[in-house]
Amino acid sequence: MKFSSQIMSFILHFIFLVTFICPIYSLETSNHQVNQTLRFEKGSQKLNKTIKTLLQQINKPAIKTIQSPDGDIIDCVLFHKQPAFDLPVLKGQISLDSQENSEGHDQINNSTLNFQPWHLSGEFCPNGTIPIRRTKEEEIQFGRKSIPFHERLYEVVTYVQGAGYHGAKGTINVWSPRVENNEESSSSKIWVQSLTAKESIEAGWQVCPKRFGDSRPRIFTYWTVDAYKGTGCYNLQCPGFVQTSRKVVPGTVVAPVSVIGGDQYDFNLKFEQDQKNQRWWLEYGAGNENYERVGYWPFSLFKELNHEANLIQFGGEVVDLNPTGDHTSTYMGSGQFAQELAFKAAYIKSMKVAINPYSYIDLLDNENIEATPDCYSIVGGFNKNYESYIFFGGPGRNPKCP
Template identity: 30%
Template sequence: MPSKTLEVTTSEGDIDQVATLAKPQAETPQPIASPLAVPMIIGEGCDLSGLLSFDPESIEPAHSTVRDEPSPSVTADQLQCLKALLSSPIETLVENSEEVKNTLEETQPHVPVTLQLKLWPVVMLSAFRSRVQLARQRIDSRHTHLPLEQATVAGGKDARTTTQWENTSPFLMDRQTNKTIVMEGEDIYDCIDVNLQPALSQPLLKDHKIQMEPSSFPIGLNVKPLLRQVISQAHMSILECPAGMVPILRNRRRDQISSKKIDIMINKDKQQEEAGIKYYADLYGVRATINVYEPKVKKGSNDASQTAIQIDNGPRGHVDSICVGYSVSPSAHGDNFARFHAGWRNGKLNKTCFDHDCPGFVQISHNVGLGGRVQPVSVYNGPQYVINILIFKDPKTNNWWLSYGEDNTPIGYWPSSLFNSINNKGKFSFWGGYVSGPTASSDSPQIGSGHFASEGYGKASFMRNIQIVDENSKLVTPNEYKGRYGISDTRKYSVDGYKVNKYGIHMYYGGPGNLV
């Protein structure tokens, strides 16, 4: 059982299973694009706002000289596919411009000339890639970047201004804060010198020299699945600390909890349940696309629900572990939001940590806030959102790196000196969700969407494109004979919809727990 832890001008709402199985597996339904598209402008003279409101069934095919002209229903399906593509986030559009172009060429003979003229500039989408990236950076910065001297906290008539925040974190008391950033929801981040971050007070990292970037990334990282439909990316807490600084969450609620109680909450005699895939092999990394939900955990509960990818190694009772994903934990944060966490465990010391709550993880990113909210989150039978996560071992330094997003942006790493068994390689991995805490079995929270895996796309949580890094630092599809379903209680949770292709493993997981 796995160890559990833990400027293109755009508006503010930009358009935006590896198991040895005895029975045949159902095909995984293909994801569809988010229907929540809003008007947007791409560059100059390419206004898609009119296009995105058209009804394919209402368009009569233009006259065609081709003998075998598609039927109106086929044409409508093609147009609906084009609409779905163009309703995807702008960042995804420019990355998949070739697919948009091909779909456009298929549908062009069957749409009115006026619509053809509107669609023509879409073939130039790739030219806007750099401008879109710059626009996204500016938007994120504008939403989250607040000055230290006068940080405004949003909240309508309750908005207030603060000139100073009391710093109670034991890891930040003796460190100079360059800037304080207050996020929506009153998460507070301190910008700390990268060379003074909490990780460097870890005795296991004595005389550690910070590695500012990986020596290399896994081979095959740039190979992306060609999808007929796309799913929107959820965003982590993105903020702008100055260069040479890293953001550290000042969680006042956790500061008020004694270290002894935290240790009890994380490690001691807790109940736990799980739903996912267990995989046994030599591992040098794992990558996955994770569907983001906010599973229900009862208010006032000390339980937590988490979805993650995990790598372990070590003898029973002394397992080293790395675990990355999102969780809902009211007792840790005082809310029921999905928050992004990076956790690790030293099996010999029997010590579990996550984010910067205790020293160990070395952050190099100046704009990713560990412990912050992941948003937007998926809606049952509605829009779906995902995050892309990659954990991999640096072949030169043996440090374990964490990166995120479609561009695999590095966040930081766990130095190999933190571990005893996993410093060379992992031997076990878990992909899925689990709940843990004093009542996680007797009064189980939800996992994932809170619905059983058999409900499929848009209703059940999924992980897709799960790949592993082999001994040659190459991303490969896992061996389907080395995996097993890991379901602790089939009355509460399930795993289904498993399939394997050249892009990895795909599966659904989750369930209502006792919250039926």
């Protein structure tokens, strides 16, 4: 085979580059890569150290450890050692709160216990301790609810606004919605808020695989005092919410779940402001107004909520992280639209608010919001069986919701 002089010259030039120039470039590149690797390793070591420090702050030393049948680890932590009392303003309240953590608040029927599968282990935390679900390393970055710019938040709610509210309650049915992306979430909940101060306390159930490590609905609490920008967290993942119950554990699985066209399962939630100490108590239960005090958000967390709330919301929420720009196919509730009604759509019933302390009335002049009704919808009303109610939910992405 014959080569032209131009082709041969090119080949010889290429060999020269490979033989003499590339080793120099490779050496420089190699040094650059080594420096990058060292910086990355130092950054990773610093991050790992930060995560371990946070885990030590959250996962307090346990008096007893319980292995839940569903895979959770429950640590029995001395009441006054829980994360909330890392706040200096709460340290002086420990003795008072210990009295409120007495056996009197542990009287609850078995129907509520059935909603907390960790009880199936047959073990309970001893007096003077509270059960806390152990936080895993991979859950640390999902402790807050801050919404990056690329996320879309969809909510369908009914709300009352304006008056001074001192309580809210409702009965929420439980589903196990499909979540498209592990970092997305689907929730059914109640919000108690102060709009002007941008303060909010929330509770209900949520599915978020990245946050909890699976796709099962879990009871949760949340708080913020700056509209989710830099304060607050879920459950006990930062100092704030004070847990008093030895039987109901925020972050644990809620079971069983409702079935479309079949059995429906729900639980009661109540937010009630203590007029003596201006704390917001969270109570949880199942069946016929049976409640267990889970814990409270202390007076010192807030500027306005420690006096009263001016906005109460009931409904569902989906966080959309679909990178393609299409709407997520994450379900809200059962994945059925609100118009499907009983036995198919998600509901919150027996919705009430307290305008006067400890005195609850049905929702009056409430309004519904559904920003994307072709994706998620809501309907509401009042009847004898459900009292004040809403049905809500939807499948997310569909032909009418691309």
